[in-house]
Amino acid sequence: MASLTAEAAKIGDLTQTRWTEQAWRFVSLADPAVRYACLGTVLLGIVCGLLGSFLVVRRMALLGDALSHAVLPGVALGFLWNLEKDPVAIFIGALVAGLAGSATVSLLTRTTRLKEDTALGMVLASFFGVGLCLMSMFQRLPTGNKSGIETFLFGQAAALGPGDIRVMGSVALVVVLLLVAGYKEFLLVSFDPGFARVLALPTVWFERLLVMLLAFAVVSALQAVGVVLVSAMLIIPAATASLLTDRFHRVLVWSACLGMVSSLSGAFLSFLGTRLPTGPFMVLSASLLFAMALLFSPRQGMVPRWYRQRSQKIRIDHENTLKAIYQVLEAEEFTGETVTVAALAARRRVAPAAAAVEIRSLVSAHYATLSGDRVALTPSGWQRACAIVRNHRLWELYLTHTAQIAADHVHDDAEKIEHVLGEATVRELERRLPRIDTDPHGRPIPSLASAVAGQPASGGASDRPLGYGGRS
Amino acid sequence: MNPEKPPAELGVPPLEIHDLTVAYRNKPVLWGVDLVAPAGQLIGIVGPNGAGKSTLIKACMGLLPCASGWVNAFGKPLSQSLGRVGYVPQRESVDWDFPVSVMDVVLMGRYGKIGLFKRPGAEDRRIARECLEQVQMLPFADRQISNLSGGQQQRVFLARALAQESDLYFMDEPFTGVDAATEAAIIALLQGLRSRGKTILVVHHDLPTARTYFDWLLLLNMRVVAFGPTDQVFTSELLQKTYGGRLTVLSEVAEAVGAKAR
DSSP, X not given: OOOSOHHHHHHHHHTTSOHHHHHHHXXXXXXXXXXXXXXXXXXXXXXXXXXXXXXXXXXXXXXXXXXXXHTHHHHHHHHHHHTSOOHHHHHHHHXXXXXXXXXXXXXXXXXXXXXXXXXXXXXXXXXXXXXXXXXXXXXXXXXXXXXXXXXXXXXXXXXXXXXXXXXXXHHHHHHHHHHHHTHHHHHHHHHOHHHHHHTTOOHHHHHHHXXXXXXXXXXXXXXXXXXXXXXXXXXXXXXXXXXXXXXXXXXXXXXXXXHHHHHHHHHHHHHHSSSOOHHHHHHHHHHHHHHHHHHHOTTTOHHHHHHHHHHHHHHHHHHHHHHHHHHHHHHTTTOOSEEEHHHHHHHHTSOHHXXXXXXXXXXXXXXXXXXXXXXXXXXXXXXXXXXXXXXXXXXXXHHHHTSOOOGGGXXXXXXXXXXXXXXXXXXXXXXXXXXXXXXXXXXXXXOSTTOOTTOOOOTTSSSSOOOSGGGO | OOTTSOSSOTTOOSEEEEEXXXXXXXXXXXXEEEEEEOTTOXXXXXXXXXXXXXXXXXXXXXXXXXXXXXXXXXXXXGGGOGGGEEEEOOGGGSOTTSSOBHHHHHHHTTHHHHOTTOOOOHHHHHHHHHHHHHTTOGGXXXXXXXXXXXXXXXXXXXXXXXXXXXXXXXXXXXXXXXXXXXXXXXXXXXXXXXXXXXXXXXXXXXXXXXXXXXXXXXXXXXXXXXXXXHHHHOOHHHHHHHHTTOOHHHHXXXXXXXXXXX
16 A cells, blocks of 8 residues: 555555564654654644543543544545545534534524433534545545545654644644633633623633634644544543542643543554554553553552551551450459450450461561460550540540430441540540549540559549559 | 622612513423522522522523513623623532532633633633632642532532622522531621621521521522512511421421510
8 A cells, every 4th residue: 555645654664674663763753753643642632632621521421522523524625625635624624514413403402302412412413424534535536636534533753844833833722822822711610601701701702712622723733633533532532530639720730631641642652663553553652541540540549449448447457455454454454454366356256366367467567575375465456456446435425415315326337436436526525524534434544644654643643633453 | 809809889789580481392481580689688588499580690690581571790791791791500400420520610700801812811810719718629729620528519609609709699599408507607608798888598498597698589489489588578578478388397487576575
């Protein structure tokens, strides 16, 4: 097939070399075609990322899809203009077709019972179909240089020429300037168009401007990413950005950066092979970035969330073991300072082997020491144990005293609450309860101030005399 | 809020509606509404479901096309005096997952005053913080709006309307999803606005509280049944006319009114 454009053909001659050499050619930017490809994809990524953010936050993702497919007949007619790849003619043709598509959508939704998604789906398919018909007809024309028309389907960054870069650069400039100047207005029109109208903002004009810019973005991206996948470059970087942040200006910045990175790396990957289309590789990189954000984004990522849940589970396990050790010591009325693994296992109602695992985990967290089969708590372990028992019993006391719940109903609830009570809540409970020395079951509530390892304080050792052994 | 500005010109009503008819798909939902709102009053709009309460407000604000009639605010067509009109839409009218903070939303109330293509300044932020303080939402200023309860969202909308610093307010069901304590706080706030000469129209669906909350009532059921001071309009006869036989709670309320009258 000799149907690549002049620039691509030039690269094509050399692509029989190894991929490392191809990579070097790309990174060194020595080849002007590579420079155009890089510049074009960077511009494309920024423009698509910025405008895609609006589609995603306004739940209008399908509009991007419809618009990008609707431009195809315009591309074909732009070709027909002088039967060669004239960037300006194609740009104008595609723009007209895209705007005709969006006008058709709004006409259908306003004048018929059809809902917007149906109208979008219809426009998408029918315009795209017309475009495909026109293109296959032009392919059979006997005269003229038809080369390059199929790059519009899947994109070929290497086919970008200086004319394309001028068009893309102007579009990017207009988009960035308008979004910076009108950020406030675009934000309001997107969030609450009704309120925007009440503020006497020319809402309809901003809406039209946004669709216009979107059409600009789609059309300028066509050559590099292709009609079929432009919508992915609009949606995926913006979707990734909204996983990473929850402020609109940051969504815009993130989305532009992610769009840039994914389109550039897509161009790089497609450049490594011979005559690979660019669009699919760009979308592949964008999807990879999305998957990474889905897995690793600090707040919503699955891995950080899993890690948080796991460390919480470990903490709760530690606290339950510590509590059991405390209870064994308490049952012995604090006569000893150590408990046996067997006694702990009996208390926890688990097999001795399982108890031994729990103990090892405590030891590695420096909460306990193990000598032979006897477990002793370290000072920090003792403090933690007292805190958790105190939380449990304070909560039971609060439920029976303030919420008037029967004493035999409160234990299970306290088993869960004890692990999540924060410092401030505990202080609040202490303030609200008239007396906090014994729980509803008559057991003493340990104080924190008197928590010295293995040395249960007698009353008076702290500002709140609550002695543990006091009851015996 | 801005005492240097006179709340309303003497003799010019803050809101005048003349023969307003609104239709959805050619089916009229509001017929020939005539109304002259007095200045400095807290006005409740009540009526059964489908009576056109929200429709009336939206049509006044120009959010719905009017089949006939006109709406004037402060002696000029409302579209020309929007700078003096504040609006609290229904909470469901926006997507609360939108990536903006509480502060961002309240600042939107300032956009009309800031003007096109300019950024909110320190003064706008100060006013926005003040408005958040008034609805007791200042501690939430930096939260994303999806992390708010329904009542908190409602108060954010109220703060945004306060930030508009208007003389005439339209509020569409500002009490839905709001707990009793918040409702009382909001009413106190509205009464404060009223005593500073602002005129406030509130769509309200709870009849018993409507009587205590509002100075004037508009009884609406696809047309104006009655409009006047609450003690003259809140009568069993007029309520019966407004609600027809559709509400069982009506008879109780009507009885309560009757008992009071006797």
